Amino acid sequence: MKKLFVAASLLIASLSLAAVAGEMLSTSAADAEVYIISPVDGQIVPQTFTVKFGLTGMGVAPAGTQKDNTGHHHILIDGETLPDMSKPLPATDHIKHFGGGQTETELTLSPGKHTLQLLLGNYAHIPHDQPVLSQKITIAVE
Numbered sequence: 001m002k003k004l005f006v007a008a009s010l011l012i013a014s015l016s017l018a019a020v021a022g023e024m025l026s027t028s029a030a031d032a033e034v035y036i037i038s039p040v041d042g043q044i045v046p047q048t049f050t051v052k053f054g055l056t057g058m059g060v061a062p063a064g065t066q067k068d069n070t071g072h073h074h075i076l077i078d079g080e081t082l083p084d085m086s087k088p089l090p091a092t093d094h095i096k097h098f099g100g101g102q103t104e105t106e107l108t109l110s111p112g113k114h115t116l117q118l119l120l121g122n123y124a125h126i127p128h129d130q131p132v133l134s135q136k137i138t139i140a141v142e
């Protein structure tokens with residue numbers, strides 16, 4: 001009897017955990033598109049340059065603000081593989097968050113080739129289902 005109770009409690013605990021995780025996920029608008037306005041693919045840029053973010057079909061909201069059809073920008077710098085789309089995005093040298101709702105940033109990169117890609121995250125920094133991901137561009141830093 002006691003064993004059954006423990007099993008039932010564990011089941012309830014794991015179900016509520018799943019519910020919490022599920023609540024943190026957001027759905028993207030079907031026509032949502034994120035893109036880099038500038039620089040353009042193949043552009044030669046100085047070491048410090050501005051990146052402008054474009055988004056259509058959805059809106060920008062700061063991190064922590066839960067509102068349907070919104071998210072905040074993340075830039076993937078030299079990201080060779082895509083991050084786990086089911087978890088909050090980490091903050092690393094390769095993933096920068098714009099949780100204030102910024103729509104552009106200034107980057108300083110080392111000379112040579114670099115790739116840039118934008119990924120929208122929801123209020124909890126989790127990519128939407130489906131992820132709203134830009135084309136990856138390659139730039140040459142002088």
Ligand SMILES: [Cu+2]
Nearest residue numbers: 097099121125
């Ligand atoms: Cu974020």
